[in-house]
Amino acid sequence: xxxxxxxxxxxxxxxxxxxxxxxxxxxxxxxxxxxxxxxxxxxxxxxxxxxxxxxxxxxxxxxxxxxxxxxxxxxxxxxxxxxxxxxxxxxxxxxxxxxxxxxxxxxxxxxxxxxxxxxxxxxxxxxxxxxxxxxxxxxxxxxxxxxxxxxxxxxxxxxxxxxxxxxxxxxxxxxxxxxxxxxxxxxxxxxxxxxxxxxxxxxxxxxxxxxxxxxxxxxxxxxxxxxxxxxxxxxxxxxxxxxxxxxxxxxxxxxxxxxxxxxxxxxxxxxxxxxxxxxxxxxxxxxxxxxxxxxxxxxxxxxxxxxxxxxxxxxxxxxxxxxxxxxxxxxxxxxxxxxxxxxxx
Numbered sequence: 001x002x003x004x005x006x007x008x009x010x011x012x013x014x015x016x017x018x019x020x021x022x023x024x025x026x027x028x029x030x031x032x033x034x035x036x037x038x039x040x041x042x043x044x045x046x047x048x049x050x051x052x053x054x055x056x057x058x059x060x061x062x063x064x065x066x067x068x069x070x071x072x073x074x075x076x077x078x079x080x081x082x083x084x085x086x087x088x089x090x091x092x093x094x095x096x097x098x099x100x101x102x103x104x105x106x107x108x109x110x111x112x113x114x115x116x117x118x119x120x121x122x123x124x125x126x127x128x129x130x131x132x133x134x135x136x137x138x139x140x141x142x143x144x145x146x147x148x149x150x151x152x153x154x155x156x157x158x159x160x161x162x163x164x165x166x167x168x169x170x171x172x173x174x175x176x177x178x179x180x181x182x183x184x185x186x187x188x189x190x191x192x193x194x195x196x197x198x199x200x201x202x203x204x205x206x207x208x209x210x211x212x213x214x215x216x217x218x219x220x221x222x223x224x225x226x227x228x229x230x231x232x233x234x235x236x237x238x239x240x241x242x243x244x245x246x247x248x249x250x251x252x253x254x255x256x257x258x259x260x261x262x263x264x265x266x267x268x269x270x271x272x273x274x275x276x277x278x279x280x281x282x283x284x285x286x287x288x289x290x291x292x293x294x295x296x297x298x299x300x301x302x303x304x305x306x307x308x309x310x311x312x313x314x315x316x317x318x319x320x321x322x323x324x325x326x327x328x329x330x331x332x333x334x335x336x337x338x339x340x341x342x343x344x345x
Contacts, residue, residue: 031198032056038063039178040073040129041202045185048196048212055192059185059199066181069097070173072120073130079171083120087167090156098160100173100180100286101153107176107290108150114297115290116265120170121147125268128261129250135259141268148265179243179289182206186285203249205242206285223338224248224277224318232318233336233343237281243288245296246277246318262296273299279316280307281330287313300325 031046034056045059069078078097085091093101104117121144127133136144152165164171178201185199186206197208198217207217216238220231224246235242247260247270260270278295280288291313295303300317307315307327314329324343326334336343 044200046198050194086164086169090161090163115294120172135254145268175293179286182285241285241288244279245292271296277318281314
């Protein structure tokens with residue numbers, strides 16, 4: 001069995017234990033669901049009304065379309081062509097590629113570069129989560145870090161072109177594309193008349209509407225210290241995105257030290273602070289995706305202050321000493337269910 005088949009087999013087995021799931025009370029409200037593998041993760045679409053497999057197929061078709069445009073792990077994508085033309089010429093792209101890149105640039109500017117979609121050279125260098133993953137030398141990091149800088153990314157709204165000013169620069173939309181895809185699938189489902197569904201892209205969860213009986217969705221918050229399936233607590237949502245990032249989700253280990261996948265665009269190394277995991281609750285999954293990465297750069301206090309100043313967004317921070325901090329908007333919503341963790345008021 002080759003490596004790809006092994007990965008698919010393991011992920012298929014794990015899908016039953018994905019942490020962020022909607023809870024139902026009886027069989028009458030059981031959904032129809034389908035699972036597939038896109039964008040480097042397990043994707044599950046569950047319909048609780050309008051139970052039509054054709055609708056689910058349309059949702060997966062939409063994800064496939066987005067992946068074919070913006071993946072940097074596939075050859076011949078639009079993003080691949082943009083990166084190949086770095087330092088040479090602008091590249092005209094389709095609406096999805098332009099929209100994701102534009103949003104990514106907005107967050108790069110908002111965070112003053114602590115979230116930076118031009119971090120691709122560093123991501124490629126480490127390749128955490130891929131078979132070729134390694135801990136690079138300092139000289140390798142120092143060389144690649146020169147190629148990171150969102151200010152050298154130019155977008156032309158009128159012509160829908162993207163241009164990287166320096167040769168060998170690389171746009172990596174991995175920290176935002178899954179969120180965009182979740183939102184896009186939600187639109188597909190709503191256009192088909194679906195009012196009750198769960199879209200799960202490997203921890204990027206969009207809870208569409210409410211349960212068929214009108215109750216809110218109960219979403220489990222992933223324990224950042226464990227594989228998917230174990231939760232820290234729960235939150236109730238309606239028409240919300242719930243996105244979690246954690247330092248133990250993907251990592252490599254060398255000489256007894258773990259290096260997680262959330263990389264600092266300024267240093268070229270993983271962020272190192274007190275945060276172990278962050279969950280963002282927002283109206284749009286693309287915002288949750290970007291913010292769940294962005295706040296790692298700010299530490300606990302800076303991260304909380306940052307989120308509190310963004311309208312209609314809340315967050316759950318889990319620290320390495322297993323303490324949980326939440327923003328004001330969910331004080332009466334979030335509940336700890338794991339006694340290993342302590343909620344700090």
